[in-house]
Amino acid sequence: MALLKQSCCVAGRFSTNYLWLNPRCFPHVYTSSLTTAAKSSPDRTDRRKELLDDDGPDLQDFISGDLSEKSKWAEYKGNLKRQKGERLRLPPWLKTEIPIGKNYNRLKNTLRDLNLHTVMTATLMGDTCTRGCRFCSPYNTAKAIAAWGLDYVVLTSVDRDDIADGGAEHFAKTVSNLKERKPQILVECLTPDFRGDLAAVEKIALSGLDVYAHNVETVRELQRHVRDPRANFDQSLSVLKHAKKVNPTVLTKTSIMLGLGETDQQILDTLTELREAGVDCLTLGQYMQPTKRHLKVEEYITPERFAHWEKVGNDMGFVYTASGPLVRSSYKAGEFFLKNLLKKRKAEVTVAE
Numbered sequence: 001m002a003l004l005k006q007s008c009c010v011a012g013r014f015s016t017n018y019l020w021l022n023p024r025c026f027p028h029v030y031t032s033s034l035t036t037a038a039k040s041s042p043d044r045t046d047r048r049k050e051l052l053d054d055d056g057p058d059l060q061d062f063i064s065g066d067l068s069e070k071s072k073w074a075e076y077k078g079n080l081k082r083q084k085g086e087r088l089r090l091p092p093w094l095k096t097e098i099p100i101g102k103n104y105n106r107l108k109n110t111l112r113d114l115n116l117h118t119v120m121t122a123t124l125m126g127d128t129c130t131r132g133c134r135f136c137s138p139y140n141t142a143k144a145i146a147a148w149g150l151d152y153v154v155l156t157s158v159d160r161d162d163i164a165d166g167g168a169e170h171f172a173k174t175v176s177n178l179k180e181r182k183p184q185i186l187v188e189c190l191t192p193d194f195r196g197d198l199a200a201v202e203k204i205a206l207s208g209l210d211v212y213a214h215n216v217e218t219v220r221e222l223q224r225h226v227r228d229p230r231a232n233f234d235q236s237l238s239v240l241k242h243a244k245k246v247n248p249t250v251l252t253k254t255s256i257m258l259g260l261g262e263t264d265q266q267i268l269d270t271l272t273e274l275r276e277a278g279v280d281c282l283t284l285g286q287y288m289q290p291t292k293r294h295l296k297v298e299e300y301i302t303p304e305r306f307a308h309w310e311k312v313g314n315d316m317g318f319v320y321t322a323s324g325p326l327v328r329s330s331y332k333a334g335e336f337f338l339k340n341l342l343k344k345r346k347a348e349v350t351v352a353e
Contacts, residue, residue, distance in 0.1 A: 251338065
């Protein structure tokens with residue numbers, strides 16, 4: 001989470017009862033989307049009008065390529081691996097429309113009414129890493145989520161190294177308030193590493209959540225190059241291990257960005273370590289360069305290679321593997337799978353009792 005010093009983002013769609021609070025917003029993708037939209041064909045213009053009248057595009061629009069003209073992927077002749085001094089151009093499978101629609105506006109208005117941090121974003125504990133910004137309250141966050149009628153929610157935050165417990169108590173109170181208001185809701189927490197403070201990890205793992213997520217971000221060999229010096233692979237692994245140790249029934253989940261210069265062997269070794277640590281769920285997505293001050297993209301991974309890693313993950317025994325250029329640590333299809341898995345597990349426990 002230390003890689004990108006930015007606010008955590010929220011996007012929601014009421015028709016499918018999901019909310020994402022996702023720490024990975026990539027302005028470069030959106031800028032390219034606007035450029036592409038300006039050159040849209042009449043058919044794509046009609047499609048855009050349909051989306052405006054409806055709830056906005058969903059994940060399947062992005063994954064299927066309907067918005068990114070999949071038929072032209074094979075024609076792309078640009079470089080996918082960066083040469084020295086070069087800045088790679090965005091390949092066609094990463095050019096998508098911005099999610100828009102009346103339900104997006106409804107979500108934004110609800111956040112504003114409840115005094116939660118928002119400019120298309122919502123965060124726990126402010127919007128800037130390790131600074132004493134204005135807090136949003138656990139009560140207001142829980143109140144908003146309960147009002148939206150969701151059945152699965154992902155809570156995340158920026159790193160708050162300026163707080164003694166890294167904000168763990170804030171996470172735990174939000175989860176408990178939410179479960180009190182709506183006991184049937186499923187809650188995933190995507191947390192920082194709390195500087196390796198396992199007591200903080202335990203506080204959240206025992207808060208009543210259903211999925212404990214923490215991102216290792218990249219392969220072991222690139223940790224020092226990519227992440228903040230205070231973060232490292234073993235520290236992140238200890239977070240995931242401890243969450244499972246103190247709460248064996250919780251699902252653990254992590255995410256890796258590809259395109260930072262990692263090799264296939266390094267990816268395989270990283271996945272092996274994650275499985276040996278008992279991690280249940282894995283997502284792999286394309287790293288995007290948010291600004292010129294951030295690391296350059298070393299390689300754009302093709303959809304076919306992402307499909308390969310999804311198969312590898314599933315074959316290795318991950319309960320769930322999501323792998324694709326536009327996949328992020330939290331998104332609708334993944335939450336839909338986990339929601340059904342968690343409900344099935346809870347039903348089996350009830351029968352057994």
